[in-house]
Amino acid sequence: MLVKTYGSAVHGIDAITVTIEVNVTQGIKFLMVGLPDNAVKESQQRIDSALRENGYKIPGKKIIINLAPADIRKEGSSYDLPLAIGIMAASEQIKIGQLNRYVIMGELSLDGSILPIKGALPIAINARKEGFEGLIIPKDNAKEAAVVDHLNVFGVENIKQVIELFNNTGNLKPVTVNTREEFYKQQITSDLDFADVKGQENVKRALEIAAAGGHNVIMIGPPGSGKTMLAKRIPTILPPLQLREALETTIIHSVSGKIEKETSLMSQRPFRSPHHTISDIALVGGGIFPQPGEISLAHNGVLFLDELPEFKRSVLEVLRQPLEDRKITISRSRFTIEYPASFMLVASMNPCPCGYYNHPTKECVCAPGMVQKYLNRISGPLLDRIDIHLEVIPVPFNSLSEIKPSEPSKLIRQRVISARKIQTDRFTDIERVYCNAQMTSKLIRKYAIPDAAGQHLLKNAMEKLGLSARAYDRILKVARTIADLDQSLCIRPEHLAEAINYRSLDRENWGN
Numbered sequence: 001m002l003v004k005t006y007g008s009a010v011h012g013i014d015a016i017t018v019t020i021e022v023n024v025t026q027g028i029k030f031l032m033v034g035l036p037d038n039a040v041k042e043s044q045q046r047i048d049s050a051l052r053e054n055g056y057k058i059p060g061k062k063i064i065i066n067l068a069p070a071d072i073r074k075e076g077s078s079y080d081l082p083l084a085i086g087i088m089a090a091s092e093q094i095k096i097g098q099l100n101r102y103v104i105m106g107e108l109s110l111d112g113s114i115l116p117i118k119g120a121l122p123i124a125i126n127a128r129k130e131g132f133e134g135l136i137i138p139k140d141n142a143k144e145a146a147v148v149d150h151l152n153v154f155g156v157e158n159i160k161q162v163i164e165l166f167n168n169t170g171n172l173k174p175v176t177v178n179t180r181e182e183f184y185k186q187q188i189t190s191d192l193d194f195a196d197v198k199g200q201e202n203v204k205r206a207l208e209i210a211a212a213g214g215h216n217v218i219m220i221g222p223p224g225s226g227k228t229m230l231a232k233r234i235p236t237i238l239p240p241l242q243l244r245e246a247l248e249t250t251i252i253h254s255v256s257g258k259i260e261k262e263t264s265l266m267s268q269r270p271f272r273s274p275h276h277t278i279s280d281i282a283l284v285g286g287g288i289f290p291q292p293g294e295i296s297l298a299h300n301g302v303l304f305l306d307e308l309p310e311f312k313r314s315v316l317e318v319l320r321q322p323l324e325d326r327k328i329t330i331s332r333s334r335f336t337i338e339y340p341a342s343f344m345l346v347a348s349m350n351p352c353p354c355g356y357y358n359h360p361t362k363e364c365v366c367a368p369g370m371v372q373k374y375l376n377r378i379s380g381p382l383l384d385r386i387d388i389h390l391e392v393i394p395v396p397f398n399s400l401s402e403i404k405p406s407e408p409s410k411l412i413r414q415r416v417i418s419a420r421k422i423q424t425d426r427f428t429d430i431e432r433v434y435c436n437a438q439m440t441s442k443l444i445r446k447y448a449i450p451d452a453a454g455q456h457l458l459k460n461a462m463e464k465l466g467l468s469a470r471a472y473d474r475i476l477k478v479a480r481t482i483a484d485l486d487q488s489l490c491i492r493p494e495h496l497a498e499a500i501n502y503r504s505l506d507r508e509n510w511g512n
Helices: 043-053 080-090 120-129 139-145 159-166 179-185 201-213 227-232 243-255 280-284 313-317 320-325 370-375 380-384 409-426 441-447 452-465 469-485 493-501
Strands: 002-011 014-025 030-033 062-068 102-104 134-138 152-156 217-220 302-305 327-331 336-340 344-349 388-391
Touching: 002 080, 002 120, 014 080, 014 120, 043 080, 062 080, 080 102, 080 159, 102 120, 120 134, 120 139, 120 243, 134 139, 139 152, 152 159, 179 243, 201 217, 201 227, 201 344, 201 388, 201 409, 201 469, 217 227, 227 302, 227 344, 243 336, 280 313, 320 327, 320 380, 380 469, 409 469, 441 469, 452 469, 452 493, 469 493
Parallel strands: 002 102, 030 062, 102 134, 134 152, 217 344, 217 388, 302 344
Antiparallel strands: 002 014, 014 062, 327 336
């Protein structure tokens, strides 16, 4: 008897429906075709044990299984459940009337319990798009998939529940999630706060500007000056995730299997801080079985690279294209995958190998030329793509010992949200542009034109600092953000002067 069940294959951050055709005839062979990998082929043993433990069995006949479309590689153990249900239906152990209405996915344990899978959210989105009535997945993934409306999502713990559902003998109910209520309920405040940071008012101001415009930042300063402490608090002043952003972010983390159990939508902006020993592929994504990298996991959030010069040169150079395009395209001989990568880059570094160059009290012990050699580990093109360069100096004792609390993140965030609202209104008719950092050269010429006095100031700065054309655009973007924070329609000379001040690593005498 020939029966069809339906599963799904995740390709990039999208899902593709997989038709599982099972034919049980006279004979004694078990054959599986359709480009399955080893994990899929091993499902026979898991299915056999799971069925026996629950009072059923694989028929002692010839079983031929085809996974269509046959030119897409099927990977992982999440096909166990649809394969098992297909075998049982083809051997007439369960009713087949409702099989074509459901997408089924899940990994089987030997006792029949169902283990969580990756990519539940894109699978649910594709199931609704393809017109399926419901989705049967592990209980741990049910809330994640249930954010998709107009789709009945059944979270199951054991294969017996699935069998009872198709035989109409169980009482399994669909999982329901009030997406908006769940999303806003989870938007809790962080334990981190800028109120904990003593002093560093100029750095806080620069980070506020960076958050308001989505600008990339690099902080350079000696050990103990607070670079990491400041970076970790940046998400607390970024605007809250919108539902659209939360859905995009959740899909990426779902594909990577990094969604926590019983989680529906991610409500906090991601903060990723990979170690400097990370490889190129781990950072940008890819591999034999392509997965999103750290830059995609930081989508709509912050990617923090601590001790930037310690990263391999090749790792840093692969950041150049995603920083411009805000996506990463992974090409292989047989397929191409695109992952979103719209993140805010925050980097920190010491000014020299010993860490004390330009320190107010400690003397640098590096040999002549070592400072410049250390800075040269970061290429000019990469620095050009970072809008704000900050020099961080240690906080004096008087500031550290102050009892008076600093300005809390909540107040800074309100100003950031106000500036972002101006940008949202400005770019409302422009696709894929949501903040000043995403402006193209054409948009800069339209929205970030300084007056005559500002042009003269900028010309002098360009000549004296030897800035590149890309740095010129970055200054205008940052100036536009400063003007937005100031609720100003035009860019004034003081806005430009502050933006120019945030290009410290472009100064010819820095590090010499």
